[in-house]
Amino acid sequence: xxxxxxTDGVDHDVEVDITLPxxxxxxxxxxxxxxxxxxxETMGAITCVLDITDxxxxxxxxxxxxxxxxLTHCHNxxxxxxxxxRELEREGxxxxxxxxxxxxxxxxxxxxxxxxxxELLVLVxxxxxxxxxxxxxxxxxxxxxxxxxxxxxxxAEMAMRAAERICEALCGSFExxxxxxxxxxxxxxACSDGNPIGSEELIKRADVAMYKSKQxxxxxxxxxxx
Numbered sequence: 001x002x003x004x005x006x007t008d009g010v011d012h013d014v015e016v017d018i019t020l021p022x023x024x025x026x027x028x029x030x031x032x033x034x035x036x037x038x039x040x041e042t043m044g045a046i047t048c049v050l051d052i053t054d055x056x057x058x059x060x061x062x063x064x065x066x067x068x069x070x071l072t073h074c075h076n077x078x079x080x081x082x083x084x085x086r087e088l089e090r091e092g093x094x095x096x097x098x099x100x101x102x103x104x105x106x107x108x109x110x111x112x113x114x115x116x117x118x119e120l121l122v123l124v125x126x127x128x129x130x131x132x133x134x135x136x137x138x139x140x141x142x143x144x145x146x147x148x149x150x151x152x153x154x155x156a157e158m159a160m161r162a163a164e165r166i167c168e169a170l171c172g173s174f175e176x177x178x179x180x181x182x183x184x185x186x187x188x189x190a191c192s193d194g195n196p197i198g199s200e201e202l203i204k205r206a207d208v209a210m211y212k213s214k215q216x217x218x219x220x221x222x223x224x225x226x
Contacts, residue, residue: 002032005045009034015052027056069140071118072125080139084149084199088192096150096159096191098166098221099206100128101214103184105144112178119176120183127169132162147203156191156223163189163221171219186214190224 001012012032019025031048067079075083087095102124109117121144128138128146137149148166150159170185188210190202205224213222 002045005032005034006042009036009042015056026051026053028052072121072140074125074128074146075137075139077139077141080137080141080147080149081199081203083137083139084147084202087149087151088197088199088202092194093152094155094192094194095202096153096156096162096189097202097206098148098150098159098163099188099190099203099210100146100148100166100170101186101210102144102146102170103186103214103219104182108176108181108183112176112181116176116178116181119178120174120181123174123176124170124183128166131165131169136162147206150191153191156189159189159191160221160223163187167219167221184219186210186219187221188213188224189221 001014004010005012011034014030014032016028016030017025018028029050029052031050033046033048034042035044035046037043067075069076074080084095084097087093105117105120108120121140124146125138125140128148132138132148133150135151137151139147139149141147148162150162153159167185167187170183172183174181174183188206188208190206190209192202209222209224213220216222
């Protein structure tokens, strides 16, 4: 940017991350302005540096709150749906979704209290993240429902393997501070097939498959259309 200011006389503003010798992180706004000779030629540049660390942190916090669920730190409903929409707009890729509805969650709230229920949701989210790839997105739709976005998969077989790992991770015992909770999960899977499909339709298919899984009651995933 400085080269453009000096050669073309184009002004720029740029935010720069700076690490001080103490290791402290700061962010600065650098305003680069061209200086001209009376003939119109660029003779140099002047730079104004403004420390904007506080406002940058405030902006990051707002972005975090708009993106992540405050309890589980998964993506919240709106952000995981937005990620899914963007993924489905990519050409030449296949996308999968795994719809998870926890079974036997209400008795935990009734017997151990809502604080225990919140603790259980946090543990569930941790397990979901542990069995997911780094490229996947784990989102909480609300209550005890989660949605896992599987990016760039070769086909339904990979999505089903991911769903099976999720069932293994969630169906069993969870040690809480107030006691032990037994949990199950109903899991539905849906995949795009290369043809255009909207996020709502794909989630609807996974939701229908999830209810089939719940009716079976075996803590096993069901593939939409199978």
